[in-house]
Amino acid sequence: MKRRTLLATAALGLGLAFGGAANAQGMDKVKACFVYVGPIGDLGWTYQHHQGALELVETYGDKVEIAWQENVPEGADAERVLTQMALSGCNIIFTTSFGFMDATNTVAGKFPDIKFEHATGYKRDHANVSTYNARFYEGRAIQGHIAGKMTKTNKIGYIASFPIPEVIMGINSYFLHARKVNPDVELSVVWAFTWFDPAKEADAAKALIDQGVDVIASHTDSTAPLAEAAKTNGAVIGFGQASDMADYKPSPRVSSIIDNWAPYYVKRVGELLDGTYAQTDSWAGIPEGEVEIGEITDAVPADVKAEAEAMRDAIAAGTYHPFTGPINKQDGTPWLAEGQVAPDGDLLGMTFFIEGITGDIPQ
């Protein structure tokens, strides 16, 4: 058996060497490895990736072995961890944070037989690097709608992590839809410059609350902003981010964006097993089930809830795109004309706020 596996691997290697990126034969067994930026116990971003990883074992049983490393810093350490994984027999490695982008591509160049999958990035320097992302801005549109309707102070807040396109398009989508239903709404953005630091996230939420903000969305990985909002006895509401964060139902958590990576992971490893795997750039959202909207609780009035759910269904059906013109950039120059839908390229490279948001994006 061992010899056969060895032969199969050797054959696969040969196939790869001569046949290019597509591997004709499948594999008997796949070792899938995951690199996490935070702890699985964050109950947010990393937790959801790990749920997807566990789903692999659930689906394929003995044919899949998984391994993972938590709390990997974005930087030189990531390269070391990736090399270690590549040497320890991983067939496919998922790197689950934007900051792993360069490390993933560097290591991928050294191990052409191993598949690399980088979440939320855009660089595919080698044939064995694929990227995948989720259209979180679709969920942000629904949160923005709820925020615009629910705010009493007309001040809404957003705890942002890093000034990268993924975060900026979330802020824009959130604000756009809040402004649509409430022309008086103002947005405060606090840059935390971290993905995971519960104390700092709580401080950021507190700063926003002290400034009179009563709806907080966060783009960091822990539940700390909700815990801070919970101290106000219902005066301030927020949203679950990345994971459902159902512990804070029914208020302050009135809804959530759930990242459901499992279908993608199952699909990609399945392709590796049956030999149909090829390099891709995947960007799925609500229609594909990769972005889910968590239950909208009774803290939200029934009519607002119905509108939010209608928007979700319209996005799922493909009849509504959250970035539909006319939309101007912050400086007033036009971005999208009447009825025009934002091209994916614009979104993935988004480095500007839309009209109406005050404050600058840090460089």
Place this chain on the structure above:
Amino acid sequence: MFGGIDPALLIAALIVASVPIILAAIGELVVERAGVLNLGVEGMMIMGAVCGFITAVSTGSAFLGFVGGALGGAVLSLVFGVLTQFLLANQVATGLALTLFGLGLSSLIGQSYVGIKPPLTDAVPLGPFADIPFFGRVLFSHDWVVYLSVASVAAVWWVLRATRMGLILRAVGESHDAAHALGYKVRRIRMLAILFGGAMAGLGGAYISLVRVPQWTDGITAGAGWIALAIVVFASWRPWRALVGAYLFGGITVLQLNLQAAGSRIPVEYLSSAPYLITILVLVIMSSGRGKAALNAPASLGQNFHASR
């Protein structure tokens, strides 16, 4: 520049934000004054955070939670104490190992406590004081740990300065051989100091998991222990300066977030780095006062003691 920020809310927020750092720093200050360098503050803090959280959840009492947190930190510091005082291990290496060990162990024992909400710690009811305009919000609307943190600074200052116990502790830190020759039990005194430091770091950690972010997640202290260590050095081992340093750091952290939330025009990059820059700057100026003597470092700091002579 301060447009839109309520100073009362800001000061109240900075006092709360600084509590974990003050508690850990004042504990480490005593340890270092006794001549021991324990770099494991981060590890002891996070052990305090997880032990405090578990105790509070299982007993339903936030007060017992803090006791549990202090115990958790003290038990971990005991490991450090035995290794460095009795087995004469290198203090720097042992301290660093203690941090790594604490982070891993806390993650292990905290696994089934993720997503649970602890009992709340309410503000001390001070009756009419809390209604005083401005000062009521700033000074009289906090939970008891906030007052404990300031009281512990005052107590440590008084003990170190005015009591026999403080004198002996400082003697041990300045010259352990001389203290030993005088008949003081150097190892016992240092062990007690280490335990005190561990308990205070544990209290600070418990404050993070029970009050500031009332929940348990892995890595919740996120570097607070290192800030506390730095503040001890920059405060040149003086209790009140440590308090000033902690308030300065906590204050500017809170201020920069508030400035962002209020839509200030100052670029975020400057705001984010301000807590570190300004704290270092001010404490450097403070400690550059009277030449070298102002540095005030205990002479035996970081040296192991063996009664061979």
